[in-house]
Amino acid sequence: MLxxxxxxxxxxxxxxxxxxxxxxxxxxAKDQALLAIxxxxxxxxxxxxxxxGIDMQRGQENGLDAALLDRLALDEGRIxxxxxxxxxxxxxxxxVGEIAQxxxxxxxxxxxxxxxxxxxxxxIYESRPNVTADAAGLCLKSGNATILRGGSEAIxxxxxxxxxxxxxxxxxGLPADAVQIVATTDRTAVTELVRLKGFVDIxxxxxxxxxxxxxADAALMPVLKHLHGVxxxxxxxxxxxxxxxxxxxxxKTQRYxxxxxMETLLVAxxxxxxxxxxxxxxxxxxxxxxxGCAETCQLLPACLLASEEDWSAxxxxxxxxxxxxxxxxxxxxxxxxxxxDHTESIISENQQHCRRFLRxxxxxxxxxxxxxxxxDGFEYGLGAEIGIxxxxxxxxxxxxxxxxxxxKYIVIGDGHIRN
Amino acid sequence: MLxxxxxxxxxxxxxxxxxxxxxxxxxxAKDQALLAIxxxxxxxxxxxxxxxGIDMQRGQENGLDAALLDRLALDEGRIxxxxxxxxxxxxxxxxVGEIAQxxxxxxxxxxxxxxxxxxxxxxIYESRPNVTADAAGLCLKSGNATILRGGSEAIxxxxxxxxxxxxxxxxxGLPADAVQIVATTDRTAVTELVRLKGFVDIxxxxxxxxxxxxxADAALMPVLKHLHGVxxxxxxxxxxxxxxxxxxxxxKTQRYxxxxxMETLLVAxxxxxxxxxxxxxxxxxxxxxxxGCAETCQLLPACLLASEEDWSAxxxxxxxxxxxxxxxxxxxxxxxxxxxDHTESIISENQQHCRRFLRxxxxxxxxxxxxxxxxDGFEYGLGAEIGIxxxxxxxxxxxxxxxxxxxKYIVIGDGHIRN
Numbered sequence: 001m002l003x004x005x006x007x008x009x010x011x012x013x014x015x016x017x018x019x020x021x022x023x024x025x026x027x028x029a030k031d032q033a034l035l036a037i038x039x040x041x042x043x044x045x046x047x048x049x050x051x052x053g054i055d056m057q058r059g060q061e062n063g064l065d066a067a068l069l070d071r072l073a074l075d076e077g078r079i080x081x082x083x084x085x086x087x088x089x090x091x092x093x094x095x096v097g098e099i100a101q102x103x104x105x106x107x108x109x110x111x112x113x114x115x116x117x118x119x120x121x122x123x124i125y126e127s128r129p130n131v132t133a134d135a136a137g138l139c140l141k142s143g144n145a146t147i148l149r150g151g152s153e154a155i156x157x158x159x160x161x162x163x164x165x166x167x168x169x170x171x172x173g174l175p176a177d178a179v180q181i182v183a184t185t186d187r188t189a190v191t192e193l194v195r196l197k198g199f200v201d202i203x204x205x206x207x208x209x210x211x212x213x214x215x216a217d218a219a220l221m222p223v224l225k226h227l228h229g230v231x232x233x234x235x236x237x238x239x240x241x242x243x244x245x246x247x248x249x250x251x252k253t254q255r256y257x258x259x260x261x262m263e264t265l266l267v268a269x270x271x272x273x274x275x276x277x278x279x280x281x282x283x284x285x286x287x288x289x290x291x292g293c294a295e296t297c298q299l300l301p302a303c304l305l306a307s308e309e310d311w312s313a314x315x316x317x318x319x320x321x322x323x324x325x326x327x328x329x330x331x332x333x334x335x336x337x338x339x340x341d342h343t344e345s346i347i348s349e350n351q352q353h354c355r356r357f358l359r360x361x362x363x364x365x366x367x368x369x370x371x372x373x374x375x376d377g378f379e380y381g382l383g384a385e386i387g388i389x390x391x392x393x394x395x396x397x398x399x400x401x402x403x404x405x406x407x408k409y410i411v412i413g414d415g416h417i418r419n
Numbered sequence: 420m421l422x423x424x425x426x427x428x429x430x431x432x433x434x435x436x437x438x439x440x441x442x443x444x445x446x447x448a449k450d451q452a453l454l455a456i457x458x459x460x461x462x463x464x465x466x467x468x469x470x471x472g473i474d475m476q477r478g479q480e481n482g483l484d485a486a487l488l489d490r491l492a493l494d495e496g497r498i499x500x501x502x503x504x505x506x507x508x509x510x511x512x513x514x515v516g517e518i519a520q521x522x523x524x525x526x527x528x529x530x531x532x533x534x535x536x537x538x539x540x541x542x543i544y545e546s547r548p549n550v551t552a553d554a555a556g557l558c559l560k561s562g563n564a565t566i567l568r569g570g571s572e573a574i575x576x577x578x579x580x581x582x583x584x585x586x587x588x589x590x591x592g593l594p595a596d597a598v599q600i601v602a603t604t605d606r607t608a609v610t611e612l613v614r615l616k617g618f619v620d621i622x623x624x625x626x627x628x629x630x631x632x633x634x635a636d637a638a639l640m641p642v643l644k645h646l647h648g649v650x651x652x653x654x655x656x657x658x659x660x661x662x663x664x665x666x667x668x669x670x671k672t673q674r675y676x677x678x679x680x681m682e683t684l685l686v687a688x689x690x691x692x693x694x695x696x697x698x699x700x701x702x703x704x705x706x707x708x709x710x711g712c713a714e715t716c717q718l719l720p721a722c723l724l725a726s727e728e729d730w731s732a733x734x735x736x737x738x739x740x741x742x743x744x745x746x747x748x749x750x751x752x753x754x755x756x757x758x759x760d761h762t763e764s765i766i767s768e769n770q771q772h773c774r775r776f777l778r779x780x781x782x783x784x785x786x787x788x789x790x791x792x793x794x795d796g797f798e799y800g801l802g803a804e805i806g807i808x809x810x811x812x813x814x815x816x817x818x819x820x821x822x823x824x825x826x827k828y829i830v831i832g833d834g835h836i837r838n
Contacts (some may be wrong), residue, residue: 020755020781021781023779024775077829097778103800105798105799109798111799114785118811118812222641238832243832243833246834247832247834247835247836249836251836252836254837255644298541322561347834356443359533360439360443362439362535362827363825364828366533366828367829367830368831369831369832370528370830370832370835370836371837374830376838380524381524392537392538392825393621393825394538394812396825397828398828406718406811406812408566408782408784408785408816409784409816411785411794413660413666413788413789413790414657414662414788415661415766415789416666416790417665417670417673417789417792418790418792418798419673
């Protein structure tokens with residue numbers, strides 16, 4: 001039997017070693033590997049579908065629900081999308097080695113900051129096999145070695161993707177250990193992974209809040225947490241009615257299951273009668289259930305009375321909580337109390353209110369007159385994202401290549417000494 | 420008797436509340452407070468010296484050693500230095516609210532990043548009372564509430580400084596809870612502080628490696644670690660002899676007790692005979708003890724033979740380890756194996772070697788032809804530093820005001836929705 005502790009230690013040690021090679025690798029080699037992996041995924045389509053078929057069959061036998069099975073499934077389109085994603089990452093600028101803020105100091109030295117990889121990134125995720133290619137690609141481009149630990153239900157698919165990744169790495173002359181897929185479905189592998197303090201620099205869990213909290217509690221290294229999104233839109237008393245209705249409708253209904261979807265709508269009492277009936281009408285057409293405070297229910301006959309739990313609920317469904325507030329202070333107080341620091345938006349034409357909201361609301365994304373659905377790596381121009389961080393330390397909001405790097409100080413002298 | 424858990428919970432809650440006010444406070448109010456605190460410290464000089472006298476007497480009775488007593492002692496000069504430090508912080512630009520990288524996206528929204536305070540910073544430190552004023556000042560300017568937990572040996576001095584801080588805060592109309600000094604010497608207060616996950620955003624321990632490791636292991640929130648410095652200078656085969664000797668001498672002898680002092684000198688074998696005898700002569704004049712590899716000992720008769728432990732020793736004393744290496748690869752391998760990721764310097768005129776060293780050495784500061792002693796917030800132009808981080812996540816190297824902040828995304832639209 002495999003000794004998991006020993007196995008994971010070996011994985012960690014190899015990752016650290018490969019990480020050093022990758023940190024020094026040139027942009028051309030990394031891009032060559034990314035493109036080669038993309039080609040291999042498409043060339044091996046049949047092999048991938050076969051491997052995925054085994055996972056799907058076992059999943060059905062084990063009674064996985066339809067949503068999980070859907071996330072697990074690969075098809076031609078999804079394989080193409082994985083390949084396309086890797087080609088897009090190859091086309092992004094390489095963040096590694098970028099030197100910023102180089103200044104001359106009075107002592108005569110030049111001081112600046114150079115962007116460097118974090119080292120080794122551990123990714124713990126569930127069912128979706130495309131994460132294997134996405135995460136490996138982002139880490140590779142940013143010069144980090146990766147240890148990937150996918151769900152046991154996707155092990156065959158992940159191993160097949162891993163073979164494509166290793167073929168691509170070999171073609172570019174990069175070490176195979178730059179991307180390692182944990183080859184066991186034993187759950188203790190996760191426990192050991194998050195204890196590899198000297199070998200793994202950061203852990204990124206991707207999955208439900210339960211997984212993320214468990215990983216964060218057990219990990220001995222920093223964890224980039226992507227927790228839930230209880231996002232608000234606040235319609236200010238000085239909002240433009242048309243914009244308010246358009247944004248509040250879009251923020252709820254453009255997609256229900258995403259973390260940047262609005263879950264609670266806050267409306268200034270003064271303007272409520274002008275926006276809520278029309279909005280309620282549009283929500284009703286979409287089948288969105290409304291749960292409001294007592295005043296909201298008076299305005300909207302079809303609205304159910306919200307309970308205290310509704311204010312902190314992440315529905316991820318066609319349900320919306322609505323509350324009237326007196327002013328921006330009450331709105332910000334509600335957001336501070338019930339929000340999850342993810343994405344918050346104000347709809348207002350009042351410059352002072354917009355300025356205060358932008359400055360005072362503490363969230364990874366704060367918006368003016370825009371739909372919360374914009375909080376996304378692609379929309380922000382990051383090119384791709386490995387997650388959205390609701391933490392404050394290191395990276396915040398959508399995390400792209402830059403979030404997978406750090407900066408070291410560089411000093412250039414010509415024999416300079418300190419007096 | 421004081422219920423420590425309850426007391427610290429209250430401290431945390433107050434800090435979170437005050438942090439919100441401070442995050443929204445204008446630059447003028449924060450600077451006014453800093454200047455008022457500086458004035459109060461100098462006006463209360465007599466009171467501070469009396470309080471410090473009590474600490475000093477108790478310290479002597481408890482048999483504190485001379486070094487600790489020296490760090491504990493306040494005098495007119497040290498009080499002036501504290502006040503001067505605060506005035507310098509007031510003169511620095513306010514990092515909060517700075518908007519960077521604001522770009523127009525194809526969707527029509529503008530996306531950028533706004534610099535924001537971390538929220539609440541917990542500082543755990545030993546004897547030196549000046550940390551109370553320094554740390555409070557840096558946190559105040561960067562818009563963070565602070566919880567300060569100094570050593571029990573300095574409790575009277577710290578409380579006296581706290582009264583000046585509160586007078587200054589009041590004068591500027593800022594909440595007293597923006598800076599709280601833990602009022603108990605009970606050690607469990609530290610344990611409780613590092614568990615205040617929802618109230619404290621980051622912990623900064625300042626003290627010996629024992630304190631830092633203990634805090635990092637117990638803390639439920641991120642910890643900005645400033646661990647030891649095992650710094651190297653590598654004299655390359657293509658070094659300029661004069662620069663090499665000047666830098667290697669300065670990096671060891673300019674101060675012995677600092678974390679950026681060189682502890683091991685690596686010398687390319689080809690150039691060793693040209694630099695080491697002259698350097699050894701200069702070290703001898705300063706009373707520096709040399710411990711070298713066998714080859715070094717052959718070149719330098721007065722050199723002792725180094726043991727394996729010497730390569731990872733942080734002497735903080737007039738002792739230097741010396742090792743000959745074949746080339747830059749062997750030098751980087753040694754640094755990787757024994758270094759502490761603090762500060763590393765190469766002395767070379769070879770552009771390719773310098774470029775490789777800068778890129779491939781993984782440390783918080785990497786230097787070319789400069790003394791490791793430059794690794795310092797003031798030398799780098801940060802204005803002041805709260806510590807030097809040897810971590811990779813969030814802040815790395817000397818940490819000034821910027822390291823006490825984070826960036827949130829901001830999105831500005833005009834009714835924009837996502838399609």
